[in-house]
Amino acid sequence: MKAYTEYWTFHTEKRREIVHITDRVEEVVRKSGVKEGFVLVSAMHITAGVYVNDLEEGLIEDIWEWLEKLAPYRPDYRHHRTGEDNGDAHLKSLLIHHQVVVPITGGKLDLGPWQRIFYAEFDGQRPKRVLVKVIGE
Ligand code: ZN
Numbered sequence: 280m281k282a283y284t285e286y287w288t289f290h291t292e293k294r295r296e297i298v299h300i301t302d303r304v305e306e307v308v309r310k311s312g313v314k315e316g317f318v319l320v321s322a323m324h325i326t327a328g329v330y331v332n333d334l335e336e337g338l339i340e341d342i343w344e345w346l347e348k349l350a351p352y353r354p355d356y357r358h359h360r361t362g363e364d365n366g367d368a369h370l371k372s373l374l375i376h377h378q379v380v381v382p383i384t385g386g387k388l389d390l391g392p393w394q395r396i397f398y399a400e401f402d403g404q405r406p407k408r409v410l411v412k413v414i415g416e
Contacts, residue, residue: 283311283413289327291403297339298398300329300409304381305388307411314386316415321378323410326368326402328375334395346371368401375399383415 285307289298300320308318320329332338349370356366379396382389390396398409 280414280416281311281313281316283307283313285411286323287409287411288406289398289400289403289409290406291400294400294403295343296400296403297342298400299334299395300398301334301388301390301395304396304411308383308386308388308413311413311415313383313413313415316383316413318381318383318388319378319410319412319414320381320396321410321412322372322398323408324372325377326365326372327407327409328372328377328399328401329379329409330375330397330399331379331381331390331394332397333393334397346374349374365402371399371401383413 287303291298304318304320311318322329332342350367352367354364358366358369381396388396400407
């Protein structure tokens with residue numbers, strides 16, 4: 280069995296941003312040499328996430344609207360008693376989830392026709408890490 284790991288750092292310009300990362304993940308799979316296995320893409324933070332869905336601008340707007348409705352930015356979260364102001368970012372991360380596992384078949388990401396991988400930043404403008412681990416043979 281082979282294992283290959285990369286750590287990426289994102290430093291988004293905006294506090295909230297969705298970044299399409301499918302091509303970068305595909306490149307890691309290629310470098311790993313794994314033909315049959317899995318790749319784990321995992322945000323190493325509690326205010327970011329990784330998800331699989333459609334690369335479509337309207338949908339990305341809809342996702343932001345949905346996240347903002349369920350976990351709005353507001354000043355009165357209990358978490359803010361710690362001096363932080365990112366209560367909404369923690370909740371948004373829970374909604375999106377922090378990691379995905381994608382199958383690898385024939386040396387390629389075995390995604391459905393419309394499935395793409397995204398990094399979702401909810402409290403950026405500072406360095407944030409993502410772990411990419413390929414396992415297989
Ligand atoms: Zn916090």
